[in-house]
Amino acid sequence: RPSLPRPESTRVFVVANQKGGVGKTTSTVNVAAALAQLGQRILVIDLDPQGNASTALGVEHHRGVASTYDALVDGVPLVEVVSTCPEVENLDVVPATIDLAGAEIELVSVVARESRLHKAIQGHPKVGSATEAGEDRYDYVFIDCPPSLGLLTLNALVAGAEMMIPIQAEYYALEGLGQLLETVEMVKAHLNPRLNVSTILLTMYDARTRLAAGVADEVRDHFGDQVIKTAIPRSVRVSEAPSYGQTVMTYDPGSPGALCYLEAARELATKGAPR
Ligand code: ADP
Ligand code: MG
Numbered sequence: 001r002p003s004l005p006r007p008e009s010t011r012v013f014v015v016a017n018q019k020g021g022v023g024k025t026t027s028t029v030n031v032a033a034a035l036a037q038l039g040q041r042i043l044v045i046d047l048d049p050q051g052n053a054s055t056a057l058g059v060e061h062h063r064g065v066a067s068t069y070d071a072l073v074d075g076v077p078l079v080e081v082v083s084t085c086p087e088v089e090n091l092d093v094v095p096a097t098i099d100l101a102g103a104e105i106e107l108v109s110v111v112a113r114e115s116r117l118h119k120a121i122q123g124h125p126k127v128g129s130a131t132e133a134g135e136d137r138y139d140y141v142f143i144d145c146p147p148s149l150g151l152l153t154l155n156a157l158v159a160g161a162e163m164m165i166p167i168q169a170e171y172y173a174l175e176g177l178g179q180l181l182e183t184v185e186m187v188k189a190h191l192n193p194r195l196n197v198s199t200i201l202l203t204m205y206d207a208r209t210r211l212a213a214g215v216a217d218e219v220r221d222h223f224g225d226q227v228i229k230t231a232i233p234r235s236v237r238v239s240e241a242p243s244y245g246q247t248v249m250t251y252d253p254g255s256p257g258a259l260c261y262l263e264a265a266r267e268l269a270t271k272g273a274p275r
Contacts, residue, residue, distance in 0.1 A: 003039030004269050009129035012121060012141045013199070014160035019176050020147035023166040023203030026238060028144040029056040030258075031164075031201075033249040034265035036091040040139040043082070043126075046096035047117075047156055048146040049103075054095035058245035059083040061095035069099040071120045072155065073106050078120045087250045092138075104150050114191055117143070117155035149183050157187045157195060164199040164268070167219055169212040169231065174219070197226060199268055205231035230263040 015028045028044060036042045046053040046061070047068055054061035061067065066081040071094065078094065085091040107113045121127055126138045142164075143156040157163070163184065167173050181197070188195050200223045206212045220227050232238075235257035241248040248258045 004035075004266065006040060006139050007269075007272075010127045010133065010138045010141060011162060012127075012143070012160045014143050014145065014156040014163045014195075015166065016145040016153055016156060016163060016180070017165050017167070017176075018147055018149045018153070018180055019168075022168040022173075023201075023232065024147070025052040025056065025144050027164065027166045027201055027203060027232070027261075028142050029053050029242075029247045030238070030249055030261040031265045031268060032091060032140070032142050033057075033085075033088045033247040034258075034262045035140055035269060036085075036088045037249060037262070038265065038269070039090070040269070041090045041126075041137065043092045043094070043124075043138045043141045044085075045094045045117075045121075045141065045143045047100070047143050047152050048096055049098055049101035050146070051096040051098070051100075052242065053144040054093060055245065056242040056247055057085045057091065057093045058087050059085060059093045059095045061097050063097050063099065065095055065097055067095050067097040067099065069097060069103055072100075072116045072152075073103050073110070075116075075120075078124045079126075087246055100152070104152055107151050107155075113151060114154050114158050118159040118192075121159050149180070154183075154187070154191075157184065158192045160192075161194045162196055162198040164201060165197060166201045166203045167215075169202050169205045169215045169219075171211060171215070173215045174222075198271065200227045201264060202227065202231035204234040206234050228264045228267050230260050230267060232260050232264065233257060 032042045032044045051061040070076040082092045145153045237252040237255040238248045238257035241251035
């Protein structure tokens, strides 16, 4: 596969939408795997106690495995809780265990509770510019958020510079988006002025329905260039892959879902890092 030029420094993406089931995890793992296949060095941080991203990337995440919880709550250096994805080269994962469900409450009484993840990520020796972090640096970090706007997601919004919002192309797609964007504005004003909603990804797109096309048009009218041109089609292969501990990028690389994720990943990479 032709590879992509690497970014100058690590791009940290938050994948968030407080609505569940819109394709956050599916998009995180598949875009991450696609970029890794294109020669980029990737770290996925599973920030959802359900650990779906960990499952899809084939890494263990039972209680006792070094995980996001240890980094967030106990301040264990991120580099010590990283696992390697067995299926895809150049792809590392910080798994989430069910312990993370308690973090939302445990963090409330912790110093600088909103910036724990930011500190953890910036403290990783492979995060930063070429001069800071060398040739071994991560090109992308993706944070897969839980379906809520609590302290875990807030930590992600403080830690990231770019945000990818997956939107499911269906009737209630835009409901709740206002609240999400208000939260982003609040974070920008008070906690992280660098945060930029750079990327909107249409997921589970069914080209046969007028409804999906209508939703896609509405999203494009509203968000313009932020919307990735390639919509991800609804595909059984995409939804089957996690039960084999795989992304669709290795499970069925020639399927429409895999090809679209590859194209979407390429777009995301070439859109470049806003400063
Ligand atoms: P979220 O992380 O936002 O809760 P998921 O990524 O877990 O959403 O997706 C929700 C469900 O939809 C999962 O069962 C997933 O397998 C399925 N799904 C996601 N994207 C697709 C797709 N393109 N085609 C078919 N099923 C999909
Ligand atoms: Mg999820």
